[in-house]
Amino acid sequence: MRSLITNERVWPIGLLLAVPALALTCIWSPGTWLTLTFAGLASGIMLFIMASGLSMIFGLMDVLNFGHGAFITIGAYTGWVVLGLLGGPVSSTHISLNVLSIVAASGLAILCAGLFGLLFERVLVRKVYGDHLKQILITLGGAIVIEQLVMMIWGPQEKTLGLPVGLSGTISIAGATIERYRVFVIAIGLAVLLAMHLVLTRTRLGLIIRAGVQDREMVEALGYRIDRVFVLVFMAGAGLAGFGGVLWTLSEGSLNSAIGSRTLVLILIVIMIGGPGSIAGTFVASLLVALMGSYMVYLAPKVALATTVLLMVSILMWRPGGLFAQGKGG
Amino acid sequence: MGVPAPGMVEMTETALALTDVHTHIGQFHILQGVTFAIRTGGITALVGRNGAGKTTTLRTIMGLWKASRGTITVRDRSITALPTAEIARLGFGYVPENIGIFGQLTVRENMILAARSGNLDRDRLARLFGYFPPLEQFWNMSAGHLSGGQKQMLSIARAIIQPRQILLMDEPTKGVAPGIIDAIVEALRDCNREGTTILLVEQNYDVALALAEDVVLMDGGKVKYAGAMEAFQSDPKLGESALGFAAALDLNARPGSGRLVESI
Numbered sequence: 001m002r003s004l005i006t007n008e009r010v011w012p013i014g015l016l017l018a019v020p021a022l023a024l025t026c027i028w029s030p031g032t033w034l035t036l037t038f039a040g041l042a043s044g045i046m047l048f049i050m051a052s053g054l055s056m057i058f059g060l061m062d063v064l065n066f067g068h069g070a071f072i073t074i075g076a077y078t079g080w081v082v083l084g085l086l087g088g089p090v091s092s093t094h095i096s097l098n099v100l101s102i103v104a105a106s107g108l109a110i111l112c113a114g115l116f117g118l119l120f121e122r123v124l125v126r127k128v129y130g131d132h133l134k135q136i137l138i139t140l141g142g143a144i145v146i147e148q149l150v151m152m153i154w155g156p157q158e159k160t161l162g163l164p165v166g167l168s169g170t171i172s173i174a175g176a177t178i179e180r181y182r183v184f185v186i187a188i189g190l191a192v193l194l195a196m197h198l199v200l201t202r203t204r205l206g207l208i209i210r211a212g213v214q215d216r217e218m219v220e221a222l223g224y225r226i227d228r229v230f231v232l233v234f235m236a237g238a239g240l241a242g243f244g245g246v247l248w249t250l251s252e253g254s255l256n257s258a259i260g261s262r263t264l265v266l267i268l269i270v271i272m273i274g275g276p277g278s279i280a281g282t283f284v285a286s287l288l289v290a291l292m293g294s295y296m297v298y299l300a301p302k303v304a305l306a307t308t309v310l311l312m313v314s315i316l317m318w319r320p321g322g323l324f325a326q327g328k329g330g
Numbered sequence: 331m332g333v334p335a336p337g338m339v340e341m342t343e344t345a346l347a348l349t350d351v352h353t354h355i356g357q358f359h360i361l362q363g364v365t366f367a368i369r370t371g372g373i374t375a376l377v378g379r380n381g382a383g384k385t386t387t388l389r390t391i392m393g394l395w396k397a398s399r400g401t402i403t404v405r406d407r408s409i410t411a412l413p414t415a416e417i418a419r420l421g422f423g424y425v426p427e428n429i430g431i432f433g434q435l436t437v438r439e440n441m442i443l444a445a446r447s448g449n450l451d452r453d454r455l456a457r458l459f460g461y462f463p464p465l466e467q468f469w470n471m472s473a474g475h476l477s478g479g480q481k482q483m484l485s486i487a488r489a490i491i492q493p494r495q496i497l498l499m500d501e502p503t504k505g506v507a508p509g510i511i512d513a514i515v516e517a518l519r520d521c522n523r524e525g526t527t528i529l530l531v532e533q534n535y536d537v538a539l540a541l542a543e544d545v546v547l548m549d550g551g552k553v554k555y556a557g558a559m560e561a562f563q564s565d566p567k568l569g570e571s572a573l574g575f576a577a578a579l580d581l582n583a584r585p586g587s588g589r590l591v592e593s594i
Contacts, residue, residue: 207443211432217394218430222488223418223446326434 001166012323019288023295032298032321034176040294042182045189046251049275050244052196052282054236059213059277060327061230064126064132067139067268068241069260069286071148074116075109076249077150077240077261080161082108090164098164099184102250102322109246116146117238121231143260151257160254185247192240196279210232213277213326226306269312284323324330342523343407345370345496345527346391351400353383353390360386363400368544370498373518373528375542376557382548384531385427391529392424393417404496419446421495423526425502429485431551433474437465437484440473444488453470458487461517462510477508486514490521495523503537515540539563 020037027033054068082105085091089101124142128134162168167181181246200206212219212226219226248263249255274281289308296304319325344367361383368374376384389395391402393414402410409417417425432440441450459466462483466474473484477501486502499518503511511534518541521530532538536560538545545562547555555568562568 042337204442204448207435207439211435211439211443211455214432214434215430217414218426219443220414221392221418221422221424221426222444223415224443225413227413238471255358 011020012281015323016284016291017165018297019229019291022289023299026299027295031175031177034174036298037291038176038186038285040291041287042251042290043188043294044187044290046244046247047263047266047270047290048189048243048246048283048286049192050263051270051286053233053240054267055274055276055278055282056209056213057230058271060209060216060226060233061129062132063129063230063324064135064141065125065234067120067124067141067143067146068237068263068265069112069262070120070143071117071238071241071260072245072248072263073111073147073150073257073260075245076196077110077154077245077257078112078242079105079246079249080159080255083161083164090162091232095110095166098166101164102208102246106243106246109242113241113242113245114235117175117235118231120273121234125234139238143264146246147260148259154257156256158254161249162253163250174242181251188247192243193279193283195220196328200279205229205232233308236296266308269308271322273312273315273322275319275324275326278322278324279307281322281324321322343370345366345372345404347403348387349401349403350401351387351390351397352387353395354394354398355386360551361397363388364548364551364553365400366546366553366556368527368529368546370527371522371525372544373522373530373542374546375538376529376531376546377533378548384548384549385500386551387548388424388426388500388529388531391417391498392422404426405504409425409427416529419486423489423492423494423497425485425489425497425499427500427531429481430567431473431476431484433472433479433487435473435552436470437473437476437562438469440484440488441465441532442493444491446492452489455519458517461513462487462590469584478508482506483513486517490517490526493524494526497526497530499528499532501531501533503532 018041020033023036024030024033027036040160043236048073050068055281057063057065057068068125083101086101086104089097092098120139120142124138125135146228163181167184168179169182170177170179172178186269193330198206200210208224208229209224213225216226244261247257266289270282270285274283275286289311292311293304293308296307300307331342345474347367348364351361351364352359364383364387376387378384384396391409393409393416395414397410401408401452404417404420407420411418424430435443441455445451449548462480464476464480465483465487469479473481476484480501482505486499489499491496497518497537502518503515506514515537518528518530522541530538530542532542543559544557545555545559546553547562547568555562555565
């Protein structure tokens with residue numbers, strides 16, 4: 001993580017550490033604090049998985065995709081269907097079978113959401129490169145169509161979904177009650193972050209993406225078809241959103257077709273705070289937003305959502321480009 | 331791609347030709363019928379006052395701005411409608427006006443990206459380090475932390491990390507120290523010797539004179555002169571219309587004038 005430890009990146013991370021520290025002094029109960037912190041971290045990880053793709057889509061091609069929530073919905077429903085079919089492994093007491101069932105559900109969710117992403121990019125987004133207003137309208141429209149289709153197929157009723165047996169329940173650490181599933185999600189999220197980091201820093205594709213976020217024209221002038229790379233990034237981002245949808249649904253225990261549009265607002269806030277196009281920024285901002293939300297729901301439930309917006313506004317007043325603003329140009 | 335050995339280059343062959351090229355940027359008609367050709371294996375200086383259309387010409391050749399009319403050909407093949415990446419793959423090296431380095435990437439990563447084959451040729455890299463030692467020194471540092479002159483070195487090194495057919499250089503010596511200018515001139519001359527055709531936008535008269543045999547003078551989005559540097563030099567009227575260049579010509583004519591011309 002060499003690239004994370006540079007001067008301009010120290011203080012966003014400091015901010016990330018300051019929030020739990022401040023919360024500890026307000027809550028004044030280590031057990032409760034730890035429970036809330038784990039809850040916040042797990043939500044943050046899921047937010048990150050859903051938001052990272054959208055952040056790269058915006059960073060690389062300056063495309064505002066307000067339809068990203070639809071991929072979350074598609075992933076969530078795919079996961080729900082697959083887990084419903086896998087009754088045996090889900091209710092098995094073998095944790096390996098439980099995890100395998102989630103892997104199967106996630107795998108198909110990523111595939112479906114990724115393919116929808118490809119379709120979305122080819123049919124809708126491709127037509128409106130370079131025009132933000134049209135991008136917002138057409139992607140929002142596309143998302144509404146997908147959401148309505150999902151509702152037509154599966155109905156408007158709330159679906160419930162139980163956690164696999166081995167991942168439900170809680171464990172006790174230092175007087176704190178921590179849900180097993182949250183620990184699982186945190187582990188998954190760190191693996192996803194590591195994988196992204198490796199792809200972005202160790203592969204040629206990653207180099208092209210990072211360079212493209214900064215100066216698309218120059219990458220093209222070096223002989224790389226950014227538009228083709230962008231389709232890949234769009235698919236991967238959609239797939240990740242679908243993956244996040246599965247994890248989120250399992251965490252909530254229920255879903256309806258509005259899961260995507262509900263989550264999108266939070267994701268957009270995360271991207272604004274982190275700085276579009278920055279994976280590190282999206283990660284820090286996801287954790288920041290989720291931790292803050294987790295503590296505020298406990299401390300002052302009535303203003304919890306307002307504090308998220310307040311956090312965004314104050315950070316943007318401070319750093320208009322977000323925490324990890326991507327310097328365009330030189 | 332094969333690089334012709336020095337001396338074997340057919341000097342009358344055309345490497346790149348623009349015919350009646352028009353470029354619009356928004357409502358502005360920037361290039362208004364640009365026509366010139368550059369010789370294979372030659373160095374051509376593209377000169378003219380600010381706003382003459384020099385940068386736009388290079389960007390239009392690279393396909394970064396599309397020509398609204400006219401044709402651009404490379405070795406008799408039209409590239410006018412090609413995407414930028416395809417144009418680059420015909421063997422172009424490009425140093426843009428804004429330097430265009432990737433500040434978030436290390437010097438090494440910048441270079442790897444520029445070597446399209448994916449492998450850095452050790453000998454060639456050693457040669458580049460010879461021209462520009464700071465690149466070796468800061469090899470693993472974020473390019474964004476380099477000084478202005480070092481960024482310019484990186485931009486040029488990136489353009490020539492592989493043997494290229496044609497180099498498009500947009501003021502490679504702008505704002506860099508005299509010592510570095512000498513290194514840049516040496517690097518470009520060496521590339522030219524191995525067969526690379528160079529189109530050089532240059533405000534520094536000494537650099538243009540030291541390198542280029544041919545010159546294209548632009549003004550108001552049109553070509554005012556295209557031909558040999560010698561004829562250009564001896565025609566005071568041409569120098570006059572090049573403005574900044576005219577001053578340089580006078581200065582240069584005086585015996586004992588410095589190697590470097592300032593404030594052009």
